[in-house]
Amino acid sequence: MKVVITGAAGFLGQRLAQRLLALGHLSDNNGQDQKIDQLVLADVVPAPHSGDPRVRIATGDLSDVAFLRSIIDAETQSIFHLAAIVSGQAEAEFELGMRVNLDASLALLEICRQLEQKPKVVFTSSVAVYGGNLPQTVLDTTAVNPQSSYGTQKAICELLLNDYSRRGFVDGRTLRLPTISIRPGKPNKAASSFASGILREPLNGETAICPVSPQLRLWLSSPRQAIASLIAGHNLPAAALGNNRSINLPGLSVTVQEMLAALERQAGREVAERVQFSPDPAIERIVASWPGAWDDSRAKALGLTGDADFDAVIQAYIQDDRPT
């Protein structure tokens, strides 16, 4: 089978590509395991190439329909659509966010609609679709009410994916990811960038600035679990999803303070003290609008799993990702 990843040069995209190549197969529309013959890694910058002969690197702008057509064709059985302008940037650059997060997603779905064989489309959404006056624990039946342009664009694509799936144009599934922590590498323009930075930088021997209150509660997932959920979500049979293709993935409900306490337990006081608090109202406004917890029982009933606790998340970063 031919599989496409958009946003393949991003952190999750790279991890997903590695994992798919190691696995070597995925379930198709009929629940049959299929060998991955070709993996197209599409992004606006070239995705890293391991030299695996199954990989094709495709570099271009997803909002360019000709580029989209060059990566999705009649042989494409599965698309992991991860490409996005992140929350902070989509808020700062409205037109760019609309073009990539909305227009390109719509164009991708339209290309799929015109194919004979309808691909599976795995779309990553976010805590950012929720906002406003939220219950302490968000339920599957809680109305979305995004308080950022990024969250709005994600919520719109969820609706499109549902309708395109209902009509049989694609076999879509939206996986709503918790905030990912701990991302390796550099800070990015996501409003939630600090949720990795306040752990990663101290563990790497650097100081970090926390722009939000220690009491802020976040809904988190490790990269490892997020990747596992993307693959498990892909492999779910369509019939298991009923009339709503959006799944709130398992996560951990943890305050910033609790994150730093776990850091101290795992790496010592000296490391945890490398975090300084310096409030940034623009970031706090966006991140505080997101839920600190949601009910993940539907995801768990579908067989998707979460992290054990935040200490385990820190241990996983130290094992998998900390630069040596």
Add this chain to the structure above:
Amino acid sequence: MKVVITGAAGFLGQRLAQRLLALGHLSDNNGQDQKIDQLVLADVVPAPHSGDPRVRIATGDLSDVAFLRSIIDAETQSIFHLAAIVSGQAEAEFELGMRVNLDASLALLEICRQLEQKPKVVFTSSVAVYGGNLPQTVLDTTAVNPQSSYGTQKAICELLLNDYSRRGFVDGRTLRLPTISIRPGKPNKAASSFASGILREPLNGETAICPVSPQLRLWLSSPRQAIASLIAGHNLPAAALGNNRSINLPGLSVTVQEMLAALERQAGREVAERVQFSPDPAIERIVASWPGAWDDSRAKALGLTGDADFDAVIQAYIQDDRPT
């Protein structure tokens, strides 16, 4: 002030135009009453012209951006965006529905975003944004889950209007209308067309076919109340709307059987017996996915009003609309 109505040749558009011309004024962004100097009646077919010197008829395709630019300009203070491909037709003609219900609405908002003075935009949405496994009474906090392309397109535009309003690009308000009954005139391609036809045709001396079960519960509003809500919703101060611009308008929760019982009370058994039942699964599937009732306490707290009972709705049709 200059006011634009899209879909002005439609039934609600015509009523709204008449009512605005009779009223002669609306509240502006600052809550000040402003005289309506110009009323642009835009539609793909010419809206009826009473000869009122304030009226300008604009005929064109709303999905043509040049046409949109010709009707919305720096002087436009208020837009009632009613134009839509109705539910049954948007289900049958997917591309047409997407073009008018989504693309044109997005283009309209984009034109507004580029204006110096941000217009008020009143957008009409629908019971069709809800669907799936609904509680008996839908709440403001209930997740939308449209089971039709029309409902999907309406739900997407609601999200856009919220984000464009949050960012100050427009001052938007979405009014979610109940199914309108009794519409005068001819049947249309809305899945809910029967909800008027089973009353209107018998009252006009004709037989009518009811394509759904007598037990089906509908959430209804008379045309009179719908028009009153559009104007009252326009005049609400933005501050009253908080972080969610979508309002579930007041309605009546009535089964088909109860509608026909009211018809018999108001017009006699002979009239009520002009309705025959002949199930149409395509219509029943769409209409049965809509809520039979929603909590309208937010709308009522904002001063919006509903019909007294369905007998009064029938009386209003006989007074206002029945051909003589």
